[in-house]
Amino acid sequence: MSFKQNPLEKKAYLIVDDFGDMRSMIKNMLMACGVRDISLAINGAEALASMETRRYDVVLCDYNLGPGKDGQQVLEEAKHRHLIGLGCVFLMVTAENTREMVMGAVEYEPDSYLTKPFNKDLLKTRLEKLIAKKQDLLPVEQAMAKQNHLQAIKILDAKIAQKPPNSNELRKIKGEIWLAASETAQAREVYKTVLSIRDMPWARLGLGKTLYLDKRYAEAQEAFQTLIDHHQSYTAAYDWLAKTYKRLNQLDAAQKTLQTATKISPKAVLRQQMLGEIALQNKDDQVAEAAFTKAVKHGRHSVYRHPSNYANLAKIAAVTKKGDAGLKVLKDMKREFGKDPHAHLYMATAESVIHETMGNSKASKASLERAADIYQTLDHHTTTDCSIEMAKAYSNIGMTDKAVDLLQNTVLNNHSDEALMDEIKDAMVTMDLQEEALGSVDTIRQEIASLNKRGVELARNGKLEDAISLLEKSSEQMPGNKVVNLNTALVLLMDMERKSLSAEGVDKIRVYLERVKKVDPDNLTLNKLQNRLKSAIRTTEQEA
Amino acid sequence: MRFSDILASIIHDMKNSLGMVINTLDELVIENEYRENDKLSTLQHESKRLNNNLIALLSLYKIENEQLDANIEEISIDDFLEEIVADNQTIARTKGVRLDYQCEDALTGYFDEWLIRGVINNLIGNGLRYTSSRISIYAEMIEDYLVFNIEDDGEGFPPSMIEAQTAFNRNKSLSEGHTQLGIYFASMVARTHKNGDKEGYVKLANKQRLKGGCFSIWLP
Numbered sequence: 001m002s003f004k005q006n007p008l009e010k011k012a013y014l015i016v017d018d019f020g021d022m023r024s025m026i027k028n029m030l031m032a033c034g035v036r037d038i039s040l041a042i043n044g045a046e047a048l049a050s051m052e053t054r055r056y057d058v059v060l061c062d063y064n065l066g067p068g069k070d071g072q073q074v075l076e077e078a079k080h081r082h083l084i085g086l087g088c089v090f091l092m093v094t095a096e097n098t099r100e101m102v103m104g105a106v107e108y109e110p111d112s113y114l115t116k117p118f119n120k121d122l123l124k125t126r127l128e129k130l131i132a133k134k135q136d137l138l139p140v141e142q143a144m145a146k147q148n149h150l151q152a153i154k155i156l157d158a159k160i161a162q163k164p165p166n167s168n169e170l171r172k173i174k175g176e177i178w179l180a181a182s183e184t185a186q187a188r189e190v191y192k193t194v195l196s197i198r199d200m201p202w203a204r205l206g207l208g209k210t211l212y213l214d215k216r217y218a219e220a221q222e223a224f225q226t227l228i229d230h231h232q233s234y235t236a237a238y239d240w241l242a243k244t245y246k247r248l249n250q251l252d253a254a255q256k257t258l259q260t261a262t263k264i265s266p267k268a269v270l271r272q273q274m275l276g277e278i279a280l281q282n283k284d285d286q287v288a289e290a291a292f293t294k295a296v297k298h299g300r301h302s303v304y305r306h307p308s309n310y311a312n313l314a315k316i317a318a319v320t321k322k323g324d325a326g327l328k329v330l331k332d333m334k335r336e337f338g339k340d341p342h343a344h345l346y347m348a349t350a351e352s353v354i355h356e357t358m359g360n361s362k363a364s365k366a367s368l369e370r371a372a373d374i375y376q377t378l379d380h381h382t383t384t385d386c387s388i389e390m391a392k393a394y395s396n397i398g399m400t401d402k403a404v405d406l407l408q409n410t411v412l413n414n415h416s417d418e419a420l421m422d423e424i425k426d427a428m429v430t431m432d433l434q435e436e437a438l439g440s441v442d443t444i445r446q447e448i449a450s451l452n453k454r455g456v457e458l459a460r461n462g463k464l465e466d467a468i469s470l471l472e473k474s475s476e477q478m479p480g481n482k483v484v485n486l487n488t489a490l491v492l493l494m495d496m497e498r499k500s501l502s503a504e505g506v507d508k509i510r511v512y513l514e515r516v517k518k519v520d521p522d523n524l525t526l527n528k529l530q531n532r533l534k535s536a537i538r539t540t541e542q543e544a
Numbered sequence: 545m546r547f548s549d550i551l552a553s554i555i556h557d558m559k560n561s562l563g564m565v566i567n568t569l570d571e572l573v574i575e576n577e578y579r580e581n582d583k584l585s586t587l588q589h590e591s592k593r594l595n596n597n598l599i600a601l602l603s604l605y606k607i608e609n610e611q612l613d614a615n616i617e618e619i620s621i622d623d624f625l626e627e628i629v630a631d632n633q634t635i636a637r638t639k640g641v642r643l644d645y646q647c648e649d650a651l652t653g654y655f656d657e658w659l660i661r662g663v664i665n666n667l668i669g670n671g672l673r674y675t676s677s678r679i680s681i682y683a684e685m686i687e688d689y690l691v692f693n694i695e696d697d698g699e700g701f702p703p704s705m706i707e708a709q710t711a712f713n714r715n716k717s718l719s720e721g722h723t724q725l726g727i728y729f730a731s732m733v734a735r736t737h738k739n740g741d742k743e744g745y746v747k748l749a750n751k752q753r754l755k756g757g758c759f760s761i762w763l764p
Binding site (some may be wrong): 021025028032095115116117118119120121122124125126129163164165166168169198199200201230231232233 | 651
């Protein structure tokens with residue numbers, strides 16, 4: 001007689017439920033399945049604290065956990081803070097139909113939903129399946145965590161070739177990987193294959209995303225709209241439609257789209273934030289106030305809590321109600337954020353705006369000075385949102401020069417960051433600043449892009465020295481600019497490969513790479529250059 | 545608040561209580577080491593039916609309010625049916641009924657797992673009343689449809705029900721006589737499943753693989 005190893009037994013489990021009877025019932029079920037290592041938590045905070053101290057293989061978390069975090073927020077924070085490993089199974093236990101949660105989720109989804117009531121047999125079958133599936137996909141997730149997209153695709157292709165029952169699920173992951181790597185043509189191929197088998201909404205959404213990334217906004221808009229017409233509660237489609245409308249400069253339509261989506265799932269913090277920001281641009285104070293109120297309320301226990309939502313709420317409250325209402329929001333904010341300098345900067349800028357609204361220029365200036373002091377202590381490459389916030393505060397009291405200066409610098413140092421450039425353009429709209437004031441975001445970007453291109457072309461034509469002097473000079477002007485830093489490192493490396501490696505030269509290259517690593521450690525080009533530098537060093541060592 | 549909304553929220557609450565009842569009963573059955581106990585088995589069976597009916601009511605409420613479009617996913621049928629059979633095994637065993645399923649290993653389907661699970665649980669619950677010793681679920685592809693057949697070896701459906709079946713596929717109204725919530729629910733759920741211009745439906749027959757009734761759900 002052979003004993004088959006029970007896959008459930010040797011794992012560590014965490015049960016999260018605010019209801020004692022339920023905790024012990026699930027615990028009994030697991031013990032009846034031969035499980036011994038079981039921890040219990042009565043709320044989200046306790047669950048996360050427990051995850052900080054040890055690694056769990058399986059988390060069984062109730063969605064409804066009373067006051068404090070809900071199950072989704074526990075999941076988001078655990079993933080966001082890497083408290084659970086890639087191989088961890090997260091099972092959300094819910095009281096009823098989970099459709100709204102599934103459709104409303106913005107970023108993270110649990111591995112499965114389990115509807116109450118369930119018995120031991122069902123729990124056992126489900127866990128066995130999930131653990132096996134996790135095991136099967138672990139190499140893909142590991143490759144992804146190392147930013148090795150091609151390796152992940154290779155593993156997936158090998159699996160798909162065996163025609164397993166879940167091949168479309170594998171294609172879904174494949175599509176997401178290509179999208180993350182901005183390989184839109186490849187992603188499109190995957191989604192078209194799926195759609196030729198079956199009309200799946202996520203494949204339509206994926207197809208729309210490829211159009212969006214290719215800047216084919218009119219087609220993307222049509223794709224997302226059609227999807228919504230057929231699947232009215234698919235909130236992710238609304239998010240993308242709103243983003244597309246923004247690119248098409250149809251801000252009213254973007255706002256309306258998000259208003260519908262937030263009606264379907266009011267608890268998604270990021271969606272409320274996006275709605276609030278668009279409503280601000282549309283000068284629709286009422287909608288903005290409601291959206292920021294919800295972003296603050298539902299964000300209180302969420303990893304997506306952001307000081308800007310409080311600051312925006314305070315500023316609007318000061319206008320729609322009166323100044324004191326705004327200052328009260330700031331008081332709450334101070335209590336919640338403690339000493340966090342990032343939050344204190346937002347408090348100071350909001351205070352400045354509110355004092356100005358109340359006609360108190362002197363207090364307004366003092367607050368702004370305090371904000372400027374905090375700003376000096378922050379790392380500007382990782383807190384670009386603070387630069388924009390400061391610019392807004394300066395422009396609010398008429399110090400337009402300062403505002404323009406800050407924004408210009410942010411553009412120079414981050415010109416390849418599409419999302420940030422959009423934020424800057426949005427900020428200029430809310431500040432009533434003409435684009436020309438800045439010398440036009442797009443013009444600056446084009447200049448940097450052509451400068452980069454010229455450098456690379458010079459290098460390609462063998463004029464390495466000219467390329468180096470051009471790019472070194474530019475990176476002096478914009479030390480935070482990723483693309484410029486990467487190109488400078490590249491031409492320096494090419495030059496050294498041709499001549500010989502020197503310790504001094506290697507250090508110089510490392511300075512440029514380090515700058516990029518600080519703002520974008522997962523950058524693909526950065527990884528390639530790091531590897532190329534390593535192998536160059538190795539070759540030199542071998543030759544010597 | 546409309547009356548139907550109040551009703552729905554009360555049903556949610558009832559379901560939570562019932563969930564505890566069902567779990568406690570399951571524990572009792574295990575403590576009894578599955579020894580035959582008519583009273584326990586009746587309690588278990590009826591509370592499970594109650595739960596299935598509440599789920600049916602909630603889903604119907606949402607379908608009627610158009611809050612619900614089918615959330616179509618790609619599902620491994622073998623995994624899906626294994627879970628359903630596991631879920632209902634305790635109660636089938638206490639009633640002395642053999643419950644099993646058959647399908648090809650690699651069979652995949654496209655449907656709303658939660659809704660179809662509700663329908664099949666409901667049909668098993670009804671089947672347990674009318675069968676004599678066995679309930680089997682057969683899943684297969686017939687042309688472009690995925691078909692779930694829930695069969696038993698009881699007396700079969702009365703002829704009047706088989707004759708009336710075109711009515712509940714076309715009209716939304718309940719046929720007269722007893723409520724037949726199960727059939728109504730199944731046909732409503734089947735109809736939320738669409739693929740191209742095809743729509744899901746249900747079918748009643750007798751004496752297919754087993755000698756009793758056969759309830760089929762056809763999903764495009």
